[in-house]
Amino acid sequence: MKKSIVVAVADNQVIGKDNDLIWKLPKDLKHFKETTSGHHIIMGRKTFESMGKPLPNRTSVVITRQKDYTVPEGHHVVHSLEEAFSLCEQKDLEKVFVLGGAEIYKMALPLVDELIITEVKESFEGDAYFPKIDRQEWKEVSRTFHPKDDKNPHDMYFVYYQKIV
């Protein structure tokens, strides 16, 4: 089972503020939707709650330490990242996506095979960060530039990295 992190990161590694996203980039949302639709998505309880409800067409796997936490039918609660991965392995999934937030990315980075990163070409004030990646461990396999336009206020790159084994 291929494990991928999907994240949008600012130039200063910021990914969020006050348990919310900072930027509005519909082009990135479309890319995110195309990437993750139909798949299982693993996330921390705070990221899950920041979305308000489970994302359509995806199965949410929510990580929490709370033993009595519940999610809508068809989605899952687990108590560690390892449990999230093993639940997906048991379902014989071809791939799974880790959606954050900061706490979960930090734990997942050493364990995943692929990084799907949207680089937002701006620095922002925030309180949640994605770790700097080690270029000895990650090989950039593709990078596409998406210049800002009327609806997308920041330049971005969609970048794919594969783990160097």
Ligand SMILES: NC(=O)c1ccc[n+]([C@@H]2O[C@H](COP(=O)([O-])OP(=O)(O)OC[C@H]3O[C@@H](n4cnc5c(N)ncnc54)[C@H](OP(=O)(O)O)[C@@H]3O)[C@@H](O)[C@H]2O)c1
């Ligand atoms: N830019 C992006 O691509 C992106 C993507 C996702 C999220 N974000 C942003 O990231 C921020 C949220 O990140 P965050 O780090 O505050 O929260 P988070 O990683 O989404 O969730 C943290 C929660 O996960 C649970 N958890 C963490 N480690 C655990 C472990 N070892 N075992 C069991 N449960 C564990 C705990 O839940 P309990 O407290 O319930 O026990 C913890 O409070 C928000 O600002 C969000 O908008 C950005």
